[in-house]
Amino acid sequence: MASRATWAYRGDPDQGQEALLVQFSNGNIQSPDSLDFTLYRNKDHKTPKTKKQRILAAETDRLSYVGNNFSSDASKCNTLCRYFVGILNKESGTMEVYDAEHFKMQPILGSSTNSEVQNEDGTDQPSKSYREKMDSLIEAFGTNKQKRALSSRKLNQVGSEILSKAMEKAAEEIIESRGTTELVKDAVGNKEQDSSLFLPPCDFSAEKPEDVYKFDDLLFPAEYAALEVASAAFRNITSEELQQMVENKKYGLFVLQELHDMPKDEKDRDHKARCLWYLDALIKLSQQKVVKRKEILSPECPNIICGKLMKNFTVVIYKNGSILNSISGTTKSKIVAHVIALALHITDFQVDLTFLQRDMKLKESRILEIARAMGLKINKKMMFMGASIDEGHKIGVLTIPLTVYKPPVGGIKRKKM
Template identity: 25%
Template sequence: MSKRKQHDSESSGPKLALEYAKADVDAGVEGPFLAVFPGVTPPQSTTFNVYKTASDDGKAKRKKRILEADTGKVEFVGQNFGENARQGYCRYVVAIRNKKTNKLVFKDAPVIAINRTVKALKTLKPSTVGQEFMLAKNALGEAFGTKKIKQQIKSVERNAVNVNTLETVADILRDTIAEKTSALPSKEEIKAKADEDRPIPPYDINATKVEDIYKLDTLISPAEYQIIPFKPLLEKGVQLSTILPFKTSSYVNDGLKAALSTSKKDRHRIRLLLYLSFLMAFRTIPDKKLNNTETVNAIMGNCPSLILENFFQRFTETPESATGDDRQKHTFTPKSKDKLLCWMLAVSLHLENFNMDAATLTHDLSLKQTRVNELFRSLGCKVSELTPTQRSQMGLEASDAQGMKRAVLTVPLTFPLPKRGPKKAK
């Protein structure tokens, strides 16, 4: 696979200089740090102090740091070593851009978990009222009580709550709860976040025409469209099995036979069907063989390198290699697989004028019908039973059309609300 050349316009602009802040490290400049606050978060104006060990012997000791802050009522303390250190396998850096010099400086940012302590509780002495009586009673129960009584004593001890202690922190808890609940996302914000995370092609939520929701130029770039090798399909007596990379798709095969049987060939439809066959073939590449050039070429057939390169960019992930291998690795993830399926359905919606039988591609993709319906809904389609008008147009009786559903994309585009809570038992 060959990499595409960058446009001259891209290389003519100002270049951004990259630099690692080694000088700051050697000079002893502290920070930045990434702090994790489980539970209560201090105000943004809180000032943290950084401490390090007195001895600098050894590389590990030089990196030990303690962060500390005091808000008057609560103390915050965290460290990157010992039992309270945050365990992780990632290294974080913070990038700082200087607008004047156009230089981007990368600085190490260790992650430190911050623990909080309510100062009023540090000197609090437990109440002794009735304590001796309860201790004596529990001792008798432990010595002579039944198994059930012993279990009750242990349960009470585990769940005991000191009300006086809670009174001292009531104001802190009340303020914290009010602050946290005010920051909770609204229903609209939750829906907007869910829409952003959908594994679907780029869309226009404000489109006024259904063909502009998932524009064909975003599904198949103009450069890809021009190089789709459809001309061999126009030759007389051509065998589809010798050209199509995915040979067992009833939808693609039947669609091409219909398009090629007419006197005036619909070249646009032939291009889209062949592109859909490339997508189906790419989905069949085993995850462990994505980086094997011979296997990929054998499965994809005569797929142009530009199209194949875009497939890898859109539908695979490239995680960091644990072995330190510099070669780029590709892998399928659940989200990237769903994105590839949604891409196929979006192309098929263009072929079917955005109103198609929901079961059309189910057999070709070896999926359950409920799964395909779910993917159509994630694209914003309405999946519903055939209407009487649709049944009459297809020449079907009500009994024959039972269970048949249509996937219809309409404007304005709307997505289903995210589901909350566990599924209800049937």
């Protein structure tokens, strides 16, 4: 029967008597006797977190190795467990037990240890990244296809940097001109507005049709006052001038129809002339793709109206190295919605959508979709254009409460041929 063995605890880590378990990341050491180990301990023994930090260095004839027990490269041992190494003395039958500390040794290479390399002229340069090294290889030994791809990627990178700098400069100019306080107010105001991207401000609980889309929300008092001079041609129009406008086709069908029915009262006539002039400006704006301020700022157009059109109904785009104002799909829908809302105030809340559709060169389904989103009731009315010509026009009527349209269940059915 074998004799019983006893064990004795010898490894007090505070006294530096722990055993070191070493693992080399790049393979096994063929000649362990040729290794020269050096252990470094943290001098700060008062801090519990740092007093157990160790760095182990190993030297061979070919390479140098280093490992530690506190960085991200350290061995992933369970910190809640303690590890021990036992050495059995067969003669005495005693097992001497030591605390074990595990180190994962990494080789130290010249290109990875030095964060900086010296150039031929002696100046220090940062070491190249993997991407930069690959680009250098492609430039030296790559195929024509790889070189073209590399050149295209560098051009795209330069273009994105130029765009980023332009956006940063534009943002700095806006902040300097308006201040952060005004920008915060605008952000808070945008959150409080309706979630729609193109509909004008709407009061769904209004008790009167004129309070649903308020006139002051469509045309601010200062803007309305600035239209006094610009709308003089509409206010003082004669039958001969109206006939000339019809022949020149400079204005749309809706504007010409309403100019034909101008009221006799001077105050009402002035109000309608201002509204028609602004509505005509919106219709002409909807027919453009790229908008230039100098084209809108005609001699009769007030500066405040020009700024409103550029700010509220255009988007800024970056094209061919320049910043442009464009009419997108969303902004065009916004223009159509504001035109319908303003036309409702002009026509006693019954607007001929067919005339507006033709003036803005829209599909009938598109303007009807926007009118339904605004809560209008769609009626059909026969219009007699001549002795024997009549056609059906779609009329949008604003009623209280607003009409709520629901999408059809099951989708749109296709007609059979």
